[in-house]
Amino acid sequence: MKYSYVIIFYLIFICEINFSQTTSFNRGVNLTSWFQTEDVRKIQFSKYDKNDFKYLKELGCDIIRLPINFHSFIDSAKNIDPLLFYFLDMVVNWAEEIELNLIIDNHSFNTRINTEPSVIEILKPIWKQIAEHYKDKSKLIYYEILNEPHGIKDSIWNSIQQEVIDEIRKVDDIHTIIVGAADWNNYKNLNDLPYYSDSNLIYTFHFYDPFIFTHQGSEWIDPPVKKLKNIPFPYDKNNMPQIPNELKQTWIESLYNKYDNEGTEKYLMKLIDMAVNFKDKRNVKLFCGEFGVLKSNVSNKDRIVWHKFVADYFNENNISWTVWDYDGDFGIRTENNINIELIESLGFNSNIKSQKLIDGENFNIPIYNDFIEKEIVEYTWNEENSVSYFDGENPADGDFSISWKNADRYNYIGFDFIQNINLKSFADDSDVKLKLFVKGNKNIKFDICFVDSKNNSENNHPNRVRYTVDANNFTFDNNWHFLEVPLKDFTEYGIWYDNKWYNPEGKFDWSKVDRLQIIAEHQNLNEVSLYFDKISIGE
Numbered sequence: 001m002k003y004s005y006v007i008i009f010y011l012i013f014i015c016e017i018n019f020s021q022t023t024s025f026n027r028g029v030n031l032t033s034w035f036q037t038e039d040v041r042k043i044q045f046s047k048y049d050k051n052d053f054k055y056l057k058e059l060g061c062d063i064i065r066l067p068i069n070f071h072s073f074i075d076s077a078k079n080i081d082p083l084l085f086y087f088l089d090m091v092v093n094w095a096e097e098i099e100l101n102l103i104i105d106n107h108s109f110n111t112r113i114n115t116e117p118s119v120i121e122i123l124k125p126i127w128k129q130i131a132e133h134y135k136d137k138s139k140l141i142y143y144e145i146l147n148e149p150h151g152i153k154d155s156i157w158n159s160i161q162q163e164v165i166d167e168i169r170k171v172d173d174i175h176t177i178i179v180g181a182a183d184w185n186n187y188k189n190l191n192d193l194p195y196y197s198d199s200n201l202i203y204t205f206h207f208y209d210p211f212i213f214t215h216q217g218s219e220w221i222d223p224p225v226k227k228l229k230n231i232p233f234p235y236d237k238n239n240m241p242q243i244p245n246e247l248k249q250t251w252i253e254s255l256y257n258k259y260d261n262e263g264t265e266k267y268l269m270k271l272i273d274m275a276v277n278f279k280d281k282r283n284v285k286l287f288c289g290e291f292g293v294l295k296s297n298v299s300n301k302d303r304i305v306w307h308k309f310v311a312d313y314f315n316e317n318n319i320s321w322t323v324w325d326y327d328g329d330f331g332i333r334t335e336n337n338i339n340i341e342l343i344e345s346l347g348f349n350s351n352i353k354s355q356k357l358i359d360g361e362n363f364n365i366p367i368y369n370d371f372i373e374k375e376i377v378e379y380t381w382n383e384e385n386s387v388s389y390f391d392g393e394n395p396a397d398g399d400f401s402i403s404w405k406n407a408d409r410y411n412y413i414g415f416d417f418i419q420n421i422n423l424k425s426f427a428d429d430s431d432v433k434l435k436l437f438v439k440g441n442k443n444i445k446f447d448i449c450f451v452d453s454k455n456n457s458e459n460n461h462p463n464r465v466r467y468t469v470d471a472n473n474f475t476f477d478n479n480w481h482f483l484e485v486p487l488k489d490f491t492e493y494g495i496w497y498d499n500k501w502y503n504p505e506g507k508f509d510w511s512k513v514d515r516l517q518i519i520a521e522h523q524n525l526n527e528v529s530l531y532f533d534k535i536s537i538g539e
Contacts, residue, residue, distance in 0.1 A: 028063030067107030114151025131172035217297030229297035235263035292330035308345035364538035379414035396437035396533035440476035465490035
């Protein structure tokens with residue numbers, strides 16, 4: 001009987017250890033190039049929506065890591081811009097409604113700028129604000145203190161991280177905090193982390209080994225390796241390319257020379273085991289926030305082999321993960337195409353349809369309503385930075401409108417359709433119109449233009465059609481006016497392209513509409529304030 005108690009106690013102890021090492025999520029993605037702008041007003045918020053979150057859950061994700069450039073979204077007093085919370089609140093609400101875990105990742109960093117000890121002066125106030133704002137949200141929300149601190153001593157970073165933990169806990173003792181080591185969240189530095197005085201933590205690391213494989217083709221490292229391509233994984237002597245001449249006698253050549261040893265699954269296991277041993281020794285929860293392969297210069301087959309091996313080994317060792325990334329340069333998605341074999345190698349569900357993009361045959365194509373609509377990106381040229389896409393003073397409808405003030409002649413605000421839209425069947429239809437609200441403080445002229453997409457033939461250029469708005473449409477009296485322009489009322493006009501003016505040639509292609517622009521074509525708009533809202537194409 002005595003031995004039975006010992007065995008039961010031992011089994012309970014083992015179960016508690018395993019449970020303590022288990023996060024409440026397993027696998028997911030990073031949603032990059034969304035909240036990573038240098039100005040909160042440049043966030044393309046409609047890049048993703050609630051339907052995308054539903055889709056990701058159907059794909060098999062139970063966690064989203066959201067990189068946010070917080071340090072660019074604060075004022076001189078370190079106050080977070082309220083517009084950021086306006087956006088982030090919607091994302092948090094989507095995650096809670098759909099029951100997806102969400103990591104608020106402070107992704108404020110520059111690969112070429114070291115993390116300074118003074119970063120504590122920013123981290124403490126922003127995390128206190130974030131924690132205060134989300135302290136009553138569910139445990140599905142996580143806080144990640146800082147992505148990839150680098151160029152800073154471990155001891156200094158470790159101390160800073162403890163101070164930030166303490167600052168968060170002054171207002172929020174509910175939400176889990178994600179902490180990582182210095183040297184780019186390096187798994188080799190995990191053992192240098194102290195035993196933090198907080199039990200509600202997840203430890204994170206990133207994994208991009210072998211670097212010469214995962215980053216071949218990248219231009220942002222020093223030296224750039226744009227010409228390095230077709231490095232295989234695993235190492236295959238017969239398929240190894242020659243190293244480009246400009247990379248000889250650099251640290252890249254050193255990696256190249258060692259690749260026969262380091263480009264193997266056995267070697268990767270050895271590296272990941274450093275993180276596994278840390279987890280087991282400390283009895284902590286461990287999460288890989290980033291791993292992936294740049295897709296430009298490598299075969300899809302080798303990408304799949306690498307991802308499958310790494311993800312499987314993480315799963316075997318109870319390490320949850322978010323792949324880098326969803327639809328960026330390392331992505332598992334390109335425009336509207338999912339890399340089926342890759343997502344299957346990661347254990348995701350491939351038996352679902354990808355999200356539908358803009359359909360040019362749709363009779364209602366929204367372009368702007370509080371923010372630029374989905375699958376459309378800002379395409380603007382203004383020398384004085386005089387445009388705001390989030391003017392909240394007096395919108396025609398909703399929370400925001402577009403304001404445009406003191407524009408120089410030929411400046412424009414614009415909307416680039418990621419996929420060209422086909423309006424050919426509507427070009428002569430008087431019922432299909434460009435619709436928008438406009439107001440202004442002075443009677444002036446401006447043009448609204450559609451620009452088509454140039455083809456690949458030699459000496460080709462885009463073409464455009466325009467409609468001129470002036471006091472004949474309405475009085476610019478600082479009141480909102482609803483404007484409808486049938487597509488048939490747009491007439492072809494010349495275009496300045498590649499430092500040359502092209503006269504109209506009757507070649508505008510309504511089947512390949514690439515952009516919509518509002519242009520100060522006729523004059524400088526000095527002391528002129530224009531506003532636009534609820535822009536769409538439809539009946």
